[in-house]
Amino acid sequence: MVADIEKGQSSLCEARGKPCWLNALCCPFVLCWQSTRIYLLACLFSYLYRTLSTACCCACRALCYGCYMYTDKKFPPKASSVGALDGKTEAEAAKDIEWVRADKYFESKMSSDDKEKGVRLKLFEGGVETKDIAQGGLGDCWLMSALACMSEHEGLLRTCFLTQEWNDRGKYQVRIYDGRAGKWTVQTIDDMLAVKKKDNSLIFAQPNGRELWVVLLEKAFAKFCGDYASLDGGHEIWAFEALTGDPVFCLLRKPDGWTRMDLAHMEGKKRAIGLRKTKEVYNDADCFGLLRSYLRNKALLTASISSEGEVKKDSGLVAGHAYSVLDARRFSDKQLVRLRNPWGTFEWKGAWSDNSPEWGANPKIKRLIRPKDEDDGSFWMSWDDFITHFDNINVCSRSTGIHDLYIDLNEGDGGCAHCVGPIKGCCWGCTKYWCMFKGCRSLYGGKRSSGKTIEADKSKDDTLLDEIGAVTMQRA
Numbered sequence: 127m128v129a130d131i132e133k134g135q136s137s138l139c140e141a142r143g144k145p146c147w148l149n150a151l152c153c154p155f156v157l158c159w160q161s162t163r164i165y166l167l168a169c170l171f172s173y174l175y176r177t178l179s180t181a182c183c184c185a186c187r188a189l190c191y192g193c194y195m196y197t198d199k200k201f202p203p204k205a206s207s208v209g210a211l212d213g214k215t216e217a218e219a220a221k222d223i224e225w226v227r228a229d230k231y232f233e234s235k236m237s238s239d240d241k242e243k244g245v246r247l248k249l250f251e252g253g254v255e256t257k258d259i260a261q262g263g264l265g266d267c268w269l270m271s272a273l274a275c276m277s278e279h280e281g282l283l284r285t286c287f288l289t290q291e292w293n294d295r296g297k298y299q300v301r302i303y304d305g306r307a308g309k310w311t312v313q314t315i316d317d318m319l320a321v322k323k324k325d326n327s328l329i330f331a332q333p334n335g336r337e338l339w340v341v342l343l344e345k346a347f348a349k350f351c352g353d354y355a356s357l358d359g360g361h362e363i364w365a366f367e368a369l370t371g372d373p374v375f376c377l378l379r380k381p382d383g384w385t386r387m388d389l390a391h392m393e394g395k396k397r398a399i400g401l402r403k404t405k406e407v408y409n410d411a412d413c414f415g416l417l418r419s420y421l422r423n424k425a426l427l428t429a430s431i432s433s434e435g436e437v438k439k440d441s442g443l444v445a446g447h448a449y450s451v452l453d454a455r456r457f458s459d460k461q462l463v464r465l466r467n468p469w470g471t472f473e474w475k476g477a478w479s480d481n482s483p484e485w486g487a488n489p490k491i492k493r494l495i496r497p498k499d500e501d502d503g504s505f506w507m508s509w510d511d512f513i514t515h516f517d518n519i520n521v522c523s524r525s526t527g528i529h530d531l532y533i534d535l536n537e538g539d540g541g542c543a544h545c546v547g548p549i550k551g552c553c554w555g556c557t558k559y560w561c562m563f564k565g566c567r568s569l570y571g572g573k574r575s576s577g578k579t580i581e582a583d584k585s586k587d588d589t590l591l592d593e594i595g596a597v598t599m600q601r602a
Contacts, residue, residue, distance in 0.1 A: 168533045169552035196297035201349040203318040209355030228317035244540035251337035260332035266357040271448035272365035274468035281532045300346035303371035306391045313346040366522035373577030379517040384413040415582030417454040426522035427451035442475035461509035473505040527572025
C-alpha cells in the first residue's frame with residue numbers, strides 16, 4: 127500500500143528500493159521468511175492464544191464474566207456512541223436501544239439444531255463474499271458499496287483486521303487510514319451491538335449468517351468518525367482511501383467530457399472532504415478505455431447516479447446509490463459494462479439485462495460472457511446506456527503486493543473443525559504460496575500506485591482472446 131511506503135524508504139523483505147541483482151540473490155531467503163511470517167507464525171500464534179485463553183483465563187471468565195469481557199471505554203455502549211440519528215436526540219435514541227454482546231445476540235437467533243451441532247460465532251465464515259454485506263438503518267451505503275467492491279478481491283478486506291478470528295473477550299483491532307494525518311490508525315473496539323428493544327433486531331449493518339466482520343468494520347468506522355450518526359451520508363472514495371491507504375479520485379461527467387477530480391481533505395470533521403478539479407478531461411471512448419485499464423490493474427471502481435438526475439422507475443437503477451464496477455468488455459462495435467448493486471438485488475432492466483433479447487440476438491457474445499440469470503444484484507448494460515444514466519465513477523488505484531496475502535484460520539463449527547482450522551489454513555496457504563507461485567508473484571510482481579492516471583486501453587476487440595479462454599475452459 128502506498129500509505130505504508132514512506133518516501134526514500136526501502137525494504138529488502140518487500141522487494142522494494144533495492145537493486146535487481148540483490149533481490150534475485152536474496153529471493154529464496156525472503157520468500158521463506160514471508161511464508162513463515164504470514165502462515166506458520168500466524169498459525170502458531172492462533173494456537174498459543176487459544177491455549178493461554180483456555181488455561182489462564184477460564185477461572186476469571188467463570189468467576190467474573192463482566193470483568194473478563196472487554197468494554198471499550200472510549201466508545202462505550204451508550205447513546206453518545208450512536209449520536210443524533212433520524213431526528214432524535216441522544217436521550218430519545220437511548221430509549222429505543224439496548225446493547226448486547228455479539229455472542230448473546232447470535233445465540234438468541236440460533237435454533238436448537240444449531241446448538242446441538244456446535245455452530246459457532248465467527249469473524250469470517252466461508253470467506254468474504256458480496257452477499258455478506260447488507261445495509262442497516264443507517265445511510266452509509268457509501269461504506270457498504272466500498273466494502274462490496276473490495277469483497278471482489280481475495281483477502282483485501284481481511285487485511286483491515288489485525289484480529290484475524292473470533293475473540294472470546296469481544297476485543298478486536300481494525301486499522302483505518304487517516305488521510306488528513308497521512309498515517310494508519312488502529313481502532314480497538316468491543317463487540318457490543320446496538321439492537322432495538324421492541325424486537326431485538328440489529329439497528330445498523332446486517333450480517334450474513336453468524337459472522338461479525340461487517341458489523342465490526344462499521345463500528346470501527348463509527349468510532350473513528352465519532353459516532354454512528356457521523357456515517358450517515360458520504361462518498362465512496364473516502365471509504366476507499368480509509369480502507370486501503372491508496373490514491374483515489376473520481377471521474378465526473380460534465381458537458382465537455384469526463385473530468386478527473388481528486389480527493390481533498392478539509393478542516394472540520396474527519397470525513398470533511400472536497401473534490402479538486404484537475405486539467406484532465408476524457409471523452410466517452412477514452413473513459414471506457416480507462417475503465418478497462420484500471421480493471422485490468424485490479425483497481426476498485428464504483429459508479430453512481432447524481433441524486434438530482436432523473437431516473438425512470440422501470441429502469442431498475444437507483445439515483446444517489448453506488449454500484450460496483452466489475453468488468454468492461456469490447457466486442458467490435460459493442461461495448462458492455464458489468465455492475466453490481468450492493469443490495470444484492472434490484473437490477474438494471476434495460477438492454478443486455480438478464481434474459482433481455484440482446485443476448486439471443488448475439489449468441490457469440492453470450493457464449494463468451496456466460497451471463498447468469500440470477501437476482502444477485504449483478505447485471506450487464508451497454509456503455510451507451512451507462513453514460514446516459516451514470517455521471518460519476520470512483521476509482522481507487524490499488525497497490526498490490528505481499529500485503530495482499532493472508533492466512534485463513536478456517537473458523538469452523540464444532541470442536542474438531544475449529545481446532546484443525548489454523549492447520550488447514552496454513553497448509554493451503556503455503557501450497558498456494560509455493561506450488562502456485564503466489565508468493566513470488568505477489569512479492570516481485572506487485573505494483574505500487576503513484577496516483578497518476580494510467581493509459582487508457584486502446585484494444586479494439588476482446589473476441590479472439592475470449593474465444594481462446596472459452597476453448598481452454600472446455601478442454602479443462
